[in-house]
Amino acid sequence: MSDIGQILAARDRQSGHVRQTPLLSSPMLDAIAGRRLLVKAECLQHTGSFKFRGAWSAITGLPEESIRRGVIAYSSGNHAQGVALAARLRELPACIIMPSDAPWPKIRNTQELGADVVLYDRVRESREEVVERVNAVRNLALIRPFDEPLVIAGQGTCGLEIAEQAGQARIDQAEVLVCCGGGGLTSGIALALENRAPGLRPRPCEPEGFDDVARSLDAGTIKTNARVSGSICDAILTPAPGELTFPIMKRLCGAGAGIVVSEEDCLRAMALAYAHLKIVIEPGGAVALAAALFHPDHISSDTVVAVASGGNVDPSMFRRALDRLGSDAKKTAGASD
């Protein structure tokens, strides 16, 4: 069972290693959102996403004995980089199993952080089989991307920061929108907010076609996605919510909490984050901001917090986002004439 004690313990282990990320804002984004909008810039975390929090929590929290030979993880890229850097800082070998169609900066950065990268073909192989094959020889400790209590606890430290930063800004009521794949970040944040800022309500946000968490919350039981790939939001495509994360989200988010956005919304949110916050976010990391900006009718609080969960984006994809800015900019200029 994950609880606030584990999150506080994870924070104690972070000191000097995990970055406290800022809560950003812009009058222009407030105007578009129609309410006060605060953006938790987790793209500024080490390795460019919140995933370093969970990876560091796991690598510093697992028994010394179990990780002595090193660690292994499967990931399309953000968990990969988080585990690679955490292992490097602890001077442990890391082997990362990555799909061969992952964005190239994610593969390259994982390698540059010193991990052995093993690529696999998503269509013909299962990542679990690849892990088994590697581990027949190396016997490394598997660090799961979300369904692992130490990882949930690490992601929860982001929720502690949101609670504290909201408190400093004298905000005690708000909806907190979280980009959601398997639910590690959402459930960690939900646990932290329940304990530290009960007026802040966590809500998972997902891309169209991959709204397994929204549908599972509505049904009260785990539902799966029809597809496992085919969205630009590569960072948050999971087949279903986790067995550990779902009960937490069910209790703390509940039916009707999910918000679903289009890929176009994500690209527009990336462009506006570039223009008004000066941060780089990837499509999967823009889902919550897209919900805050373009789905105001689904939100009722005067203040909304959106977690910008990652920024590892291929330049060609970022160009696609910048394309949206031209037309948005003209629209805005026209509106103020």
Place this chain on the structure above:
Amino acid sequence: MSDIGQILAARDRQSGHVRQTPLLSSPMLDAIAGRRLLVKAECLQHTGSFKFRGAWSAITGLPEESIRRGVIAYSSGNHAQGVALAARLRELPACIIMPSDAPWPKIRNTQELGADVVLYDRVRESREEVVERVNAVRNLALIRPFDEPLVIAGQGTCGLEIAEQAGQARIDQAEVLVCCGGGGLTSGIALALENRAPGLRPRPCEPEGFDDVARSLDAGTIKTNARVSGSICDAILTPAPGELTFPIMKRLCGAGAGIVVSEEDCLRAMALAYAHLKIVIEPGGAVALAAALFHPDHISSDTVVAVASGGNVDPSMFRRALDRLGSDAKKTAGASD
């Protein structure tokens, strides 16, 4: 005379209004720089540059009586936005004189922040004449972009943060590279470091062709630039160091302190900040980072701090920077084969 007391007073007036910006880093950038590199991300400040610090300091520090009718400023864009937002927050009218060839996002954002924008033709008119024409009717308080003690004090708060953040990271010796136009930021930071972190040495960085501060420091007397425009580093093109800022830089930076970088260096630094720090910086805000990354022979300390001073960049210019990433990325990949 500007001094540490004014900087501390400016910080007292900032509380809850000016953002403390993070000190970012990446193992990949350390590797390129050949030393530990910390980036002070002032692009994440309100209005996307450090200029809000000085503008807020001036607007909250000038006598109530003198600014009652409102404020006026001339600026190619970053001081413009800083003054516009500060005035709006204090519910004062603001009039900003901007060159008609300023980047369009800077002009648009200044307008959206509620200021009256008066455009002028850099070639045919002088900004001082335009200010006089407006003030014949409106009699607004002029807030100079750098040669104003309250503005220097406001920019100096960035130096206080660098001193504190370096202390937390246990760094007591480092060179601090600062993007330098008229010298408001450099002189403010220099005063703060002198008092709070004397082992941190401030160094002004400038683009080729606009190295008036470097040449002035070498000569010990104020030198001017041959040109006043014609660089992509629009934010930091000034004809000469200020009469107030130069004596401070002369005393605290000294001869040989300046570093000069090419436009190409700036574009490459922007691309690497995108890839590894997830921040958006503009050419003029990338000068110090470019010096840290591509001029290692001019730096002697084990740790270098580079101030990324602004991020208000037109998408077309940002695309030019992203173009550099392709070739840099290939080079890096090749090197690690």
